[in-house]
Amino acid sequence: MALNGHNRTTGRQEVNPGRQEVNPGHIVSVQDFSADTLRNIIAHLKASSSFEHLVYREAELDAIWTITGFFLANEPASSMRDEVNRLHAGAQKAHDLVAERLPGAAATVLEAFL
Amino acid sequence: MLSRDENELLTQTDSAMPAGKYFRRFWLPVLLPSEVPTPDCSPVRVRVLGEDLLAFRDTNGRVGLIDEFCAHRRASLFWGRNEECGLRCVYHGWKFDVNGTCVDMPNEPSEYGFGNKLRTTAYPTREYGGLIWAYMGPAEHQPELPKLEWARVPDSHRYISKRFQETNYLQAIEGGIDSSHSNFLHASLDAFRVTDAYVEKVRNSNNLRAKYHLLDKAPRFTVKKTDYGLVIGVRRNAEDDRYYWRLTQFLLPSHTMIPYQKGLAIHGHCWVPRDDQTCWVWTISWNPEAPLSEEEWKTIRDETFVHAKVDPATFRPVRNKANQYLLDREKQRTANMTGIHGFASQDQAIQESMGPVVDRTRERLGTSDTAIIATRRLLLQEIRELGEGREPFTAGHGDVYWVRSASLLLKRDVEFDEGARELMKAEV
Numbered sequence: 001m002a003l004n005g006h007n008r009t010t011g012r013q014e015v016n017p018g019r020q021e022v023n024p025g026h027i028v029s030v031q032d033f034s035a036d037t038l039r040n041i042i043a044h045l046k047a048s049s050s051f052e053h054l055v056y057r058e059a060e061l062d063a064i065w066t067i068t069g070f071f072l073a074n075e076p077a078s079s080m081r082d083e084v085n086r087l088h089a090g091a092q093k094a095h096d097l098v099a100e101r102l103p104g105a106a107a108t109v110l111e112a113f114l
Numbered sequence: 115m116l117s118r119d120e121n122e123l124l125t126q127t128d129s130a131m132p133a134g135k136y137f138r139r140f141w142l143p144v145l146l147p148s149e150v151p152t153p154d155c156s157p158v159r160v161r162v163l164g165e166d167l168l169a170f171r172d173t174n175g176r177v178g179l180i181d182e183f184c185a186h187r188r189a190s191l192f193w194g195r196n197e198e199c200g201l202r203c204v205y206h207g208w209k210f211d212v213n214g215t216c217v218d219m220p221n222e223p224s225e226y227g228f229g230n231k232l233r234t235t236a237y238p239t240r241e242y243g244g245l246i247w248a249y250m251g252p253a254e255h256q257p258e259l260p261k262l263e264w265a266r267v268p269d270s271h272r273y274i275s276k277r278f279q280e281t282n283y284l285q286a287i288e289g290g291i292d293s294s295h296s297n298f299l300h301a302s303l304d305a306f307r308v309t310d311a312y313v314e315k316v317r318n319s320n321n322l323r324a325k326y327h328l329l330d331k332a333p334r335f336t337v338k339k340t341d342y343g344l345v346i347g348v349r350r351n352a353e354d355d356r357y358y359w360r361l362t363q364f365l366l367p368s369h370t371m372i373p374y375q376k377g378l379a380i381h382g383h384c385w386v387p388r389d390d391q392t393c394w395v396w397t398i399s400w401n402p403e404a405p406l407s408e409e410e411w412k413t414i415r416d417e418t419f420v421h422a423k424v425d426p427a428t429f430r431p432v433r434n435k436a437n438q439y440l441l442d443r444e445k446q447r448t449a450n451m452t453g454i455h456g457f458a459s460q461d462q463a464i465q466e467s468m469g470p471v472v473d474r475t476r477e478r479l480g481t482s483d484t485a486i487i488a489t490r491r492l493l494l495q496e497i498r499e500l501g502e503g504r505e506p507f508t509a510g511h512g513d514v515y516w517v518r519s520a521s522l523l524l525k526r527d528v529e530f531d532e533g534a535r536e537l538m539k540a541e542v
Contacts, residue, residue, distance in 0.1 A: 059484045096117070
C-alpha cells in the first residue's frame with residue numbers, strides 16, 4: 001500500500017535508506033505520508049536509541065500525524081480516507097511508543113501500513 | 115503532541131505536583147533587589163509556584179521570604195510592621211523573623227511557652243547576580259546556585275527586567291527556544307517580503323542572522339542533551355561549503371539563552387511559574403567584556419528587543435492583554451508583521467493568545483518543532499526521575515551553567531558542538 005495524499009515524491013529527504021546509510025542523528029524530511037517516507041522513518045526508528053534520536057523520531061511522527069490530519073480535514077470525499085484514518089491513528093500510537101522509549105515497537109506499528 | 119496526562123504533568127507546579135517538586139529542587143529568581151531596597155522597608159507580596167509569600171528586608175539587611183498569612187489567624191502579613199529584625203502582624207502582634215520563627219507572641223501568657231516554638235513557612239534566599247533567589251524545596255536537598263555568566267558580571271555589564279505573563283511557564287519557554295518563529299512574528303514587512311531595499315540593507319550589514327535567514331528560510335534542527343539541559347543547533351545554508359549555525363541553550367529548570375554574536379550583548383531569560391496560569395519572565399542582557407553600551411541601553415529604553423516597560427508595582431507590561439498590547443493596525447499594514455511594538459510584547463501577545471495553558475493534545479507539530487519536543491521530553495524525564503527518587507544532577511552542579519550561546523559559520527563536515535566548543539564557554 002502506498003499512501004501519498006499529496007501525490008508528491010520524497011525527493012528532498014535528507015536520508016533515503018534505499019540509497020544512503022541510515023543515520024538516526026538526522027531528521028527525515030517528512031513532506032508526505034507515502035510508503036517511501038514511512039520506510040525511511042521505520043529504518044530510522046530501528047536504528048534509534050539515544051535521547052536525541054528519539055526526539056527526532058517523535059518530530060517525524062508528529063509530522064506524519066499532522067499531515068494525515070490535514071488530509072482528513074481537506075479530503076472528505078477521498079477513497080483513501082479509511083486508510084489515512086488508520087495511519088493517522090497509527091502515527092499517534094507509534095509517537096506514544098517513542099515517547100515510552102520503544103522505537104522498535106513504533107516501527108512495528110508503522111510496518112503495518114506498508 | 116502531548117497526551118493530556120503529560121501536559122498536566124509538565125504544567126502543574128503546586129507543591130504536591132511532580133513538576134512542583136522538581137522546580138523546588140532549584141534556586142529560582144523571585145525578586146529584584148530594588149523591591150526590598152533598604153533595611154526595614156515595606157514588605158512586598160510574592161507569588162511563586164502557586165504559593166502566596168511575603169518578602170521583607172530586616173533590620174540587618176537579610177531578606178526573608180515567608181508565608182503571606184500569619185500562622186495565628188491567617189491574616190495577611192502584608193499589613194504588618196517591618197521592625198527590629200522581624201515582621202509583626204498588626205492583628206495580634208505576633209512577629210516572625212526571616213527564618214520564619216515566631217519571635218514574639220505578646221497576646222499569649224509567656225508561661226504557655228508558645229514563643230520560639232512556632233514557625234511559619236520560610237524559604238532561604240540569596241542575593242546573587244542582580245537578583246534575589248529563593249530555594250523552596252527540602253532543606254536536605256538545597257542545591258548550588260547556578261554559575262550563570264550573567265550572574266557573575268559587574269552590575270554595569272548587565273540589565274535585568276521582570277514582567278508578569280498570563281500563561282503557564284512552559285508556553286513561555288517554548289517561545290524562547292522556538293527559533294523558527296522569529297522570521298515571522300518579529301519580522302519587518304520588508305524582511306518578510308524580501309524587498310530589494312531589505313536585501314540591500316542586509317548585504318551591507320554585519321548582521322549574520324539577517325543575512326543567512328534571507329538565504330535559507332527552512333533551517334534544520336539538531337539537539338544535544340548536556341549536563342545543563344539542551345543545546346539546540348539551528349543550521350542554515352551559507353556560502354560555499356559552510357553552514358550558519360545558531361546555538362541556543364535550554365538550562366534546567368527554565369533558563370534559555372538567545373544566540374550570541376561576538377562583540378554584541380548576550381540575552382537570556384528565566385521563566386518562573388507564578389502559578390499554573392501565569393509566570394514571571396526574567397530577561398537578562400549582559401556584555402561579558404564591557405559595560406553595556408549607549409546603543410544597548412537605547413535598545414532597552416526603546417523596548418525594541420527583549421525588554422518591555424512594566425508597571426513598577428505589578429510588573430504587568432504597559433502593553434498588555436487588556437489594551438491589546440497597543441496594537442497598531444496601520445503599523446501592521448505598513449511596517450511589521452504584528453503591528454505591536456517590540457519583540458517582548460510580540461512574544462507575550464502571541465503566547466497569551468494561546469490561553470493560559472495551551473491544550474497540547476490539539477497541536478499540529480512538524481520537524482521545525484524539534485527543540486520544543488526535546489525540551490518537553492527532557493523536563494518529563496527529569497520530573498519522572500525525581501518521582502522515582504533520583505535527584506536532578508543539574509541542581510547539584512552549579513558549574514554546568516558556565517556556558518554561553520553562539521552563532522557562527524562552520525564547514526559543513528564539522529559537528530556544531532565541536533566547532534563551537536570554545537565559543538560556548540562562558541568567560542566571566
